[in-house]
Amino acid sequence: MSYEKLAKEIVHLVGGEKNVVSLVHCATRLRFVLKDEAKADKEKLEKTEGIITVKQSGGQFQVVVGNKVPEVYSAISKVSNILDESKKDEKPAKANKGFGAIIDVVSSIFAPLLGVMAGAGILKGLLLIASNAGWLTPKDTTYIILLAAADSLFYFLPLLLAVTTARKFEGNIFVALTIAGGLLYPSIVTLKTEGTPTDFFGIPIVMMSYSSTVIPIIIAIIVMSKLEKWCNRLIHESVKNFITPLILLVIMLPLTLIVFGPFGVYVGNGIATGLIAAFGFSPLLAGAIMGACWQILVIFGVHWGLVPVFINNIAVNGRDGIKPSAAASIFAQTGAAFGVMLKTKNKKLKTLAGSATLTALFGITEPAVYGVTLPLKRPFIAGIIGGAIGGAIIGQAGTQAFASGAPGLLTLPIFYGPGGQGFPGLILGISVSFLVSAILTYILGFEDPVEAEESPENSTKEPAHTTDVSNEEVFSPIEGTVVSLSEVPDPAFASEAMGKGVAIEPTSGKVVAPFDGTITVAFKKKHALAVVSPKGAEILIHVGVDTVKLDGKHFTSHIKEGDQVKAGDLLLEFDVEQIRAAGYPTITPIIVTNSSAYSEILPTTKGQVRVQEPLLKLFGGTNEKEGIA
Template identity: 85%
Template structure:
């Protein structure tokens, strides 16, 4: 796959780089904030090779591309100016409001750090295990060196957040880093540790510990970015490059120590205390709710509101008892995808569900959720139930997270603390959530998609003659305008990959039988049907393009598989105007799916055609006359 080619396609289909306010990425998604989402072509994006799905939530236009997201993100930086700092401030003038704005800010600030957080968290968890098992002692220099690598991100977290927040709000990154460095400066740390009374020009300063904190630096850099823009407007260009940073440092560092720091620390601790209280009141109930709802929060993008709480708990307290229950939801959806893989008879879906299961085991659930469980509905519900049960077990066990990282098999060490307390509950919880979801999915079942490339089943083949007769006519199943198959905006039909035939632009919303025959396939989405004549011609009538996505809406079927029909019998009705309103073309291919058995397939009708007028002439040499004389 060419990442640069995919990147160009994505930039074009989101409305061009001038339509992009900002772009960040998480583990599997490109998270765009667009000036006008109406300019983005969601339908074409979803059909683009390399894109799993597209979601709009939390004020973001999210393009899900899976594990290759860092490569695609970097490629976008190469083919456009979206990731450059130039002009970024002007782009930020327009944004979202309310909850969407909050979610956008939080995800933009934390998403770039998730990868290194996961790596640091795994290393920290492995060191905890090695220490508890006596393999390494905390006083050994080997342990100290590795622990510095694992813990430095969390200790210097304000520095990293200063960078991502400044990028989000168009502030000077180096000034933001300097302010964050001031909070961690040795003499400032000493004032806190020694309890020295502190004031700034006589104004009392409540000293706090800022290593590993989250909210203070975010508030400080947001305010700094606003002040910077004001200074740049008022100060002459000849001196603003050094006068503006001077003003920012003089004002923002003291203001952060006096206001943003204490407020941020107290607010973060307050939110964390509230959630901890909920788990203290009933860890079983709180765990069940979080295990059931976490994946729903992820779908709508509002889970970002809890991510800072998890990180803050680990940074301040060294552990977090809330995040582990959310892990049950991850393994539950994994189990549901596994259940789909076991039950489906659709080869394409089986392959998709298998690969999605493997990916989800390592914490990347988007392919499983958006590609498998959510479209099939019941497997997703099974995952919610499994997540609730697993979350309840984990909550009751009192499992703690001792480092950050996306829940998955590789990050299980982050839940292993001193003495391993709560870790067995974690293992039991995720195992139960996986198994319950898989079993429920298998029992409850789902509407197994029919492979549209296979329009006949064995029973139908057995019930129809093996011989193909020459000079058979196919009557028009629809009234409308005849157009060439090559004009259908779907390569599978236009290229004749599914067979030769013709297309009709309908003027009425009816499909009738094109000959006497047997219904071999009545698609459950009602958008298409397959019929075989008594002489062996196999015809697929597919109303519209991509109308399978309507899930049967605006269609009324009058048939079922195995029905014997006469030419002209009403098979299907559809609401043309509603289908067009939904954004789908109504052009209808009429395909001879066993075209290879005919020497010639010739269109008879041209221009306007009515129901039951001759449409196609099929010519062939008799293939097998046995039993047909």
């Protein structure tokens, strides 16, 4: 599927571009804010090729597409007007409140910076290794130039955060940049470094160092954006384009230096001190909790609340001892996905788990978590256990992060500090996390899905033939009235796209085996099953239309995949009246899914039929229409 085709499908399924208030992306997710989330078709999105899963968290409608997200995001800008500035005044039908609003703000501000932040972090880590190994010294001009490239993002972080915060709160980006620049202006920096007593019209100012800080500029630009809107309402149209920026600069820079700056620095330092104290009290326990919980926080999107803390710790202390334990969680889920790849016999899942393992090794875990371990449940739990063990090792080793970046193989250098202290503990911790999770996944096992789609009505793929077909007779698995497939209110069945056969309007709620054979598909939601005969006939029995939406309610299954059954054995029970009362047709297609293997398929009964009465005759290959076995 091309990126533009996928982009069009996503825009359509989120309710159209008129339903989109804003869109940003992080490393793996398209983060939509929608006017009305009820208009988005989450179920169809999750079944769309190219989409891993969909999450609704923190006031955002998050479409997880993996590491191809920049290409899909770019394609959306080409096929729609979602990213146009003209949409900035649109609002969601329901505004986010409380914790959800905080997460929305933090993720919107930091998500655009993750890519460059990871790249800069890797370069900074490599320079640390080069310096410790004696390959380069801090006085070498090569080192100085590369350090400028690696460290400039972090030194000028207030400038970057000014841009993303102004975008989020619809403020003037250039005024925001100017205010951030004022905090880093050389003469302002000199007042701090030289300890010069400072005041503004007699109001004393506690000077702070604002390079690499996070909270002060975010608070300042949020307030600036509110003040800007108020000024634009009051100031005449003819002069507001230069009077409003004048007012903002005159008010906001002094106000930030007097109030927001010191407050933000003290708050950031307080949070950092508290978390460091927790690790100081019991680094083993704190590391275990972080290693176990990090991926759970990611699932709900609340990990964003810790990102500013990590960055602030590095800015204030030059290092962060909290983030390293999160690496254990990432490598644990990677190991769990690897365990699934080794264990599964499903070719599609094996391929998915293999690619997800490779992606997760580089810090992108969404394909592994949403596509593999979380749906299978037990592998995800194995990952939590492995993450807790590895996190405890890393916490106890006192590993530190010296730059920002998502933990992965490429970003391991960010954890290598002076003398390499704590780095061996990191390597041991992530290795143990990976191995424990992989082994536990293999031992605990999981319900291995069959080679079929969850909803057969959404697929035209025929199962692989296990044997050459021959003439055969199929007996009715249901009692009721035989009708043509064309009467089924579902085009996938009515058009015979799924295969030839008949449909039965049931008069009783029992499904029996139409012949001796093997159950090849037993859908989790119990609404359908597939059985194959020794002669090669592959029969799909799908009770009702859209009954997958009942999620198994009103159905009782008596079989599992791989069961050997005899003709007439009870396979499934369903409550006809309750299904109809719920608004779903009970007409049941009986489909020969490998119809192309037969020269002809003929119904043998019209009108009423009882179970085990002849229903279909299948003629294999070029065989004559006689001698049915």
